[in-house]
Amino acid sequence: MMERVYLGLGSNLAEPRRQLDAALEALARLPHSELVAVSAFYASDPLGPPDQPRYVNAVAALDTGLEPLALLDATQAIEQQQGRVRKDERWGPRTLDIDILLHGDLTGEFAGLTLPRAEILRNAFVLWPLALLAGERRHPDNGRRFDELWQEMRGQTTQVLRPVAFRW
Secondary structure: OOEEEEEEEEEOOOOHHHHHHHHHHHHHOOOOEEEEEEOOEEEEOOOOOOOOOOEEEEEEEEEEOOOHHHHHHHHHHHHHHOOOOOOOOOOOOOOOEEEEEEEOOOOEEEOOEEEOOHHHHOOHHHHHHHHHHHOOOEOOOOOOEHHHHHHHHHOOOOOOOEEEEOOO
């Protein structure tokens, strides 16, 4: 059965816009999957150490027959193919980060993968593009629409997002 999955993408090393383009091409080639929508690309300040470049972020919608852990393996393989080196440093610079934000309406812990991803409700660079792609969809935990959650966050966030590209 196909599920609608939303993925958060980010990069701040090695030509970030090209990293996201290459990741989207790789996602489009995943077995039992179809890339159905991609947000614009947005620049955002890093959450971690301040001495790193700004990030380029986007959200993608993928219809997939892959189970959550198989999709996690696939996205981590894409990250690795694009030069991602996993370090102990949280929120450090990276060539590519692909996070599974939503996998259908699944909730819970799946061998280290938590769904839905908590960062949806914490970070404008995740919630804004998600709300643009799936505004009427409801958050699996709290039942609120993503466009409503964005309107609430929009008045409170200090995170600044700037559109940088739209290629899909």
